[in-house]
Amino acid sequence: MGLKWVDVQEIAIQLAESRADVDPRFVNFVNLRSWVVALPEFDDDPQRGGEKVLEAIQAAWIEEAE
Template sequence: MSNKLYWDSSYEIVLRLMEAFPQVDVETIGIEQLYRWVIALPDFADEPELANESILNDILREWYEEVNP
């Protein structure tokens, strides 16, 4: 059983996004695309309307740092 994902679980969200989109160039992802991908993750359980630019930028930054150590 997988853990549910919430907006404050940015690292776990990043890991799931890396599994779902292993070949994506993180630098080409826009905020709107990221939002759609996150809310479409199977274990995402939070309210989509709680997202804001700061949360999405944090996820994007963490993803970038994960693939570019």
């Protein structure tokens, strides 16, 4: 079972691990979307990740990084 857009916390954890050199506070949504879609376990429609879900992922990633 792959990652879906609703798996905000798990996506944030994987981004924190795979992009440890990135400060999530300064990531734009274009990059964030492409990094989420590129995660090995991601299995959802890339177009369904709207601004609200990207904001939630970014917020969870910031928490994860702290």
